[in-house]
Amino acid sequence: MSGAVTAAVKVGVETTELQSFERPVFGPDAGLLRVESCGVGGSDPEMYRRSTRIPAIMGHEIVGSVEAIGPAAAVRWGVTIGDRIAVHEYLPCWHCRWCLQGDFRLCVESDFFTKHEHDPLRYGTSTCTTPPHLWGGYAQMLYLAPNAVVHNVPAGMSAQLATLAIPFGNGFQWAVYDGGTQAGSNVLVIGPGQQGLGCVFAAKVAGAATVIVSGHTRDRARLDVALRIGADVAVDSETEDLRERVMHATGGAGVDVVVDTTGDRTGSVAADALALAAKGAFLNLNGLEQQVPLGEIKRKYLTIRAPRGHSYRAVEMALRTLAASHLAVKEVCSHSYGLGDVHTAIHATAGIGIPDAIHVTVDPEH
Ligand SMILES: [Zn+2]
Numbered sequence: 001m002s003g004a005v006t007a008a009v010k011v012g013v014e015t016t017e018l019q020s021f022e023r024p025v026f027g028p029d030a031g032l033l034r035v036e037s038c039g040v041g042g043s044d045p046e047m048y049r050r051s052t053r054i055p056a057i058m059g060h061e062i063v064g065s066v067e068a069i070g071p072a073a074a075v076r077w078g079v080t081i082g083d084r085i086a087v088h089e090y091l092p093c094w095h096c097r098w099c100l101q102g103d104f105r106l107c108v109e110s111d112f113f114t115k116h117e118h119d120p121l122r123y124g125t126s127t128c129t130t131p132p133h134l135w136g137g138y139a140q141m142l143y144l145a146p147n148a149v150v151h152n153v154p155a156g157m158s159a160q161l162a163t164l165a166i167p168f169g170n171g172f173q174w175a176v177y178d179g180g181t182q183a184g185s186n187v188l189v190i191g192p193g194q195q196g197l198g199c200v201f202a203a204k205v206a207g208a209a210t211v212i213v214s215g216h217t218r219d220r221a222r223l224d225v226a227l228r229i230g231a232d233v234a235v236d237s238e239t240e241d242l243r244e245r246v247m248h249a250t251g252g253a254g255v256d257v258v259v260d261t262t263g264d265r266t267g268s269v270a271a272d273a274l275a276l277a278a279k280g281a282f283l284n285l286n287g288l289e290q291q292v293p294l295g296e297i298k299r300k301y302l303t304i305r306a307p308r309g310h311s312y313r314a315v316e317m318a319l320r321t322l323a324a325s326h327l328a329v330k331e332v333c334s335h336s337y338g339l340g341d342v343h344t345a346i347h348a349t350a351g352i353g354i355p356d357a358i359h360v361t362v363d364p365e366h
Pocket of ligand 1: 092093094095096097098099100104106107108109
């Protein structure tokens with residue numbers, strides 16, 4: 001196999017250029033994906049600003065069609081050439097305790113919170129100096145490593161919508177499988193970015209009675225879309241009293257589930273979550289610096305955890321429910337750019353230059 005593959009490579013802080021790579025030669029247990037669309041993740045702007053992991057092909061919400069595949073990989077994944085798949089960013093070891101019990105998102109080899117001698121391989125994060133180089137979605141092709149995790153894309157689903165499998169998979173993981181949202185639950189989602197919108201959608205799919213989402217004044221477009229994909233109440237926390245709105249919307253009961261998608265450093269999110277939690281509530285709190293008084297946990301009989309990625313079933317659930325949804329989920333996919341405009345696409349996601357971007361994709365054939 002030969003021929004060049006074009007990829008957008010982060011070559012410096014906030015700097016990207018198109019480069020050409022050899023089409024990989026691979027063994028029977030691997031494959032090659034022709035990328036149709038790659039979502040710009042909520043963490044991409046931060047990674048783009050960092051001076052580490054250079055050079056790298058970023059992009060980790062990857063959807064495409066199988067371009068070439070080894071016979072063992074075809075059997076393992078149940079796919080053949082031309083099949084459309086969505087790919088997790090994780091490249092788990094499949095040997096550690098976490099992998100063996102199905103929580104491969106916590107795999108010791110790919111856990112960012114574990115110290116490693118070498119950066120573990122992960123799509124959209126690893127440097128492209130490691131052969132066969134194609135480790136990111138902002139490229140015409142992606143190397144499908146033997147330890148990759150893939151899902152079939154439902155028939156008829158657009159590639160752009162399918163890129164929501166990852167952020168909306170987070171939504172199912174954080175609001176439903178971890179958070180315990182069920183029929184009749186009152187749910188508060190703080191932050192209307194792509195993960196927050198995923199939580200809103202997942203909570204409504206799970207049967208929540210009341211879904212409340214909060215954001216800032218600049219998030220108006222995201223809050224409006226949230227109302228069309230499952231939120232009952234959208235609160236601008238800069239101009240409205242969040243606690244009053246939540247208590248009013250829940251008839252004074254408070255919320256059973258809180259998901260913070262903001263990475264708040266001020267402590268205000270944790271304080272709001274504690275104040276608004278009903279007895280027995282589950283709080284998914286995101287900031288590394290957040291403090292929660294243990295006494296409040298006991299008084300309200302709370303369960304607190306931090307969101308940490310997505311399981312296989314969460315991503316599968318996101319794909320199936322997005323494909324079948326009668327809600328306005330397509331409106332989440334607001335902007336699309338070609339490979340030459342990755343810089344603009346990442347900035348749009350960060351709210352720089354392009355107003356009202358919700359979920360942005362990079363589409364190599366754009
Ligand atoms: Zn592992």
